Amino acid sequence: MENPGTKQRIIEAAISLFNTNGIANVRLTQISDEVGISVGNLAYHYKNKEAIVEAVYAQLIEEFAEVLSEYLTDSSLLDFDKQISSYYSFFKHNRFYLFNIFEIERSYPTIHSRWQRYISKMIVQLRKRLDYLVDSGSLEKEKADGDFDLFAQSIWITITFWIPQQVIRGKTHRHEMYRKAVWALIVPQLTSKGKEEYDLLIRPLIGQS
16 A cells, blocks of 8 residues: 655655756656665665656645636735735645746746646736736736736746746755845735735735744
8 A cells, every 4th residue: 555655755856856956957866865774675665766757746736726716806906915925835845847948948847838738827816816906906907908917927937936047046945035036026016005014014014934
């Protein structure tokens, strides 16, 4: 009978090693050593490295789907800030995804295709959230057609790539810094009502995180 505890330990060990070394540079022996089991025991649960990568991405997509499910509990800035924090936790834990985009596209096209669908959904969510913030009176209206499409893409880029660019530059990537980087894009576009809400609800939280 399979031991789900061991399987999960294998996945977490693989994620840790992928984060440090990249998917292509990790060997089965490294994963088994990290878990503290033999290669034979590892193969009992996952027959090869490809199976481990697929299991890792299955978990990654499930976790990302949970973050997406937090979308628009309400239309407040606080609701958005909570989801930004969830994105931070997700991308911090799964940094390997960003450093291995081209490896996955080349070697695991099915995984890449499925992941792209979720990224597209994320961008659509961000775009719709801008409309909701306008409707609630917190965000200035779009000045020209297409501006919010570009705005949503800019927010997506910051949410997704802020951590790896910090790593590449040898900088820290703390939670509050991440949130400030995202909000730096949004705050200039807030209405007086939105800025009041931000100062009252978001700024104190960022200062305490």
